[in-house]
Amino acid sequence: MRDGEQTPGVSLEPEKKVWIARNLDALGVDVIEAGSAITSQGERDGIRAVVREGLKAEICSFARIVKSDIDYAIDCDVDSVHLVVPISDLHITQKLKKDREKVKRTAVDMVEYAKKHGLIVELSGEDASRADLDYVLDVYRAGVEAGADRLCFCDTVGVLNPERTYDIFRKLVTGVKAPVSIHCHDDFGLATANTVAALRAGASQAHVTMNGVGERAGNTSLEEVAIVLKSLYGVNTRIVLENLYPASRLVSRLMGIPVAPNKSLVGDNAFMHESGIHVHGLMANAATYEPITPETIGRKRQIMLGKHAGRSTVELALQGFGLSATGPQLDEITKRVKSLGDMGKHVTDVDLMSIADSVLGNHTVARIKLIDCTILSGNHATPTSSVKLTIDGQEVVESGVGVGPVDAALNALRRSISGVADVKLDDYRVEAITGGTDALVEVWVKMSRDGRVISARGAGPDIIMASVQAFIDGMNRLIEEKNGIVKKAAEP
Numbered sequence: 402m403r404d405g406e407q408t409p410g411v412s413l414e415p416e417k418k419v420w421i422a423r424n425l426d427a428l429g430v431d432v433i434e435a436g437s438a439i440t441s442q443g444e445r446d447g448i449r450a451v452v453r454e455g456l457k458a459e460i461c462s463f464a465r466i467v468k469s470d471i472d473y474a475i476d477c478d479v480d481s482v483h484l485v486v487p488i489s490d491l492h493i494t495q496k497l498k499k500d501r502e503k504v505k506r507t508a509v510d511m512v513e514y515a516k517k518h519g520l521i522v523e524l525s526g527e528d529a530s531r532a533d534l535d536y537v538l539d540v541y542r543a544g545v546e547a548g549a550d551r552l553c554f555c556d557t558v559g560v561l562n563p564e565r566t567y568d569i570f571r572k573l574v575t576g577v578k579a580p581v582s583i584h585c586h587d588d589f590g591l592a593t594a595n596t597v598a599a600l601r602a603g604a605s606q607a608h609v610t611m612n613g614v615g616e617r618a619g620n621t622s623l624e625e626v627a628i629v630l631k632s633l634y635g636v637n638t639r640i641v642l643e644n645l646y647p648a649s650r651l652v653s654r655l656m657g658i659p660v661a662p663n664k665s666l667v668g669d670n671a672f673m674h675e676s677g678i679h680v681h682g683l684m685a686n687a688a689t690y691e692p693i694t695p696e697t698i699g700r701k702r703q704i705m706l707g708k709h710a711g712r713s714t715v716e717l718a719l720q721g722f723g724l725s726a727t728g729p730q731l732d733e734i735t736k737r738v739k740s741l742g743d744m745g746k747h748v749t750d751v752d753l754m755s756i757a758d759s760v761l762g763n764h765t766v767a768r769i770k771l772i773d774c775t776i777l778s779g780n781h782a783t784p785t786s787s788v789k790l791t792i793d794g795q796e797v798v799e800s801g802v803g804v805g806p807v808d809a810a811l812n813a814l815r816r817s818i819s820g821v822a823d824v825k826l827d828d829y830r831v832e833a834i835t836g837g838t839d840a841l842v843e844v845w846v847k848m849s850r851d852g853r854v855i856s857a858r859g860a861g862p863d864i865i866m867a868s869v870q871a872f873i874d875g876m877n878r879l880i881e882e883k884n885g886i887v888k889k890a891a892e893p
């Protein structure tokens with residue numbers, strides 16, 4: 402929550418810091434760097450709020466080798482400081498405008514000052530990977546003599562590679578009398594590899610962030626290190642692996658930083674399969690196309706339908722809805738799914754069910770039919786919607802308010818069917834297909850009822866009506882008498 406929160410544009414209010422800290426603690430992390438106390442009043446409020454939680458983890462504040470930084474950390478009642486010394490000549494001469502001796506002396510003074518105030522001290526070399534290693538060792542040794550409990554080697558701009566990291570850490574762990582941490586950045590995509598190399602060479606601790614958030618390209622991902630250690634090196638950490646995905650979602654949501662779909666382990670696509678050849682293999686043995694089970698990190702396997710689907714993909718998706726098809730029917734459904742995919746469409750569950758209905762000859766009647774939908778919104782109006790619809794031929798009129806017109810309309814729809822079913826909107830995404838304010842938009846929703854999940858799509862030039870269409874299509878499928886939806890909806 403210090404380097405992670407340095408992600409451009411991110412600022413965590415105290416309650417968000419607390420929420421994340423509780424989750425990190427439950428995940429089993431040893432030290433939580435809750436912030437940098439010198440930064441602002443709000444930051445201090447957040448750090449204090451985390452300290453008040455009385456978590457198992459050690460609570461730490463970042464501090465420069467500046468007395469006021471340590472005073473603010475003391476004032477927040479943290480357990481420890483991550484005391485950072487710019488250690489490369491580049492940082493010493495260009496940034497601090499000092500010399501090596503002066504920086505070393507200040508570092509020693511600040512270690513002594515922090516220790517005198519009862520803090521655990523992790524003395525950290527910033528930009529250590531571009532520094533003279535002899536000088537780094539000199540500062541580390543002086544720091545340990547002054548009372549530093551731990552040391553940290555920072556690859557501040559991500560220029561290490563695994564081979565160099567390993568060699569450096571062999572020298573460090575034999576050259577100093579304190580545990581050494583590794584702190585990496587992902588500028589060249591090597592943060593996890595470098596972190597693991599340091600651990601293999603004897604590093605005692607790894608600085609990591611959930612989802613790899615952090616400055617520029619981010620820091621080392623907590624989830625990647627924990628799983629790489631377990632799965633590729635057979636090393637257990639105290640991290641509760643099945644809590645990783647829920648923690649990833651929480652951090653993404655609270656920071657407002659989406660996770661890339663192809664991000665290892667926690668991205669939307671990490672356990673999603675579309676290609677026919679893969680799904681065919683998975684059906685025989687999931688290990689064919691999954692290095693670990695999704696459940697290892699608290700996830701579920703997902704199937705996506707599109708142009709790469711094969712008969713196996715479609716068969717599995719149909720099974721999820723309690724449907725079965727003969728060989729020729731399966732061929733026909735697969736053909737239609739592929740042609741929808743060829744048109745650049747994500748094939749939703751509702752699309753599949755409509756295709757299946759037509760091929761299998763199922764006659765499903767939509768129970769909900771929209772008659773009217775009216776929206777009121779503006780700078781002096783609470784967004785309000787009224788809807789008139791029929792459910793099994795019975796007219797229902799309802800209204801709803803929301804944070805915006807789409808929210809109001811969907812709330813009105815949800816209320817209108819509350820007597821029949823309690824439907825939840827789990828995810829909502831909108832995409833402009835063409836440019837301009839008259840763009841054609843496509844709305845994709847994921848909805849659920851009693852644990853059953855379904856995806857649906859609406860499209861048109863009016864974002865509200867496209868949303869209403871998607872929601873009603875999804876509701877109709879969720880309240881079908883025969884439905885046996887058990888699968889997780891695939892996402893676009």
Ligand SMILES: CC(=O)SCCNC(=O)CCNC(=O)[C@H](O)C(C)(C)COP(=O)(O)OP(=O)(O)OC[C@H]1O[C@@H](n2cnc3c(N)ncnc32)[C@H](O)[C@@H]1OP(=O)(O)O
Nearest residue numbers: 404437439440441464465466467485486487496497527557
């Ligand atoms: C690699 C990292 O991630 S380092 C951590 C980065 N985190 C942050 O910067 C936290 C948020 N920062 C802030 O709120 C502000 O920058 C503050 C409060 C720390 C300082 O603000 P200001 O006094 O206005 O200084 P400003 O931000 O312009 O410059 C940073 C100052 O810290 C000095 N400095 C930078 N790192 C260190 C360090 N580790 N130890 C001592 N001094 C340092 C710089 O030389 C500069 O000093 P100067 O003002 O005497 O020239």
Ligand SMILES: CC(=O)C(=O)O
Nearest residue numbers: 404485527528555557
């Ligand atoms: C200290 C720190 O965050 C870094 O050097 O990257």
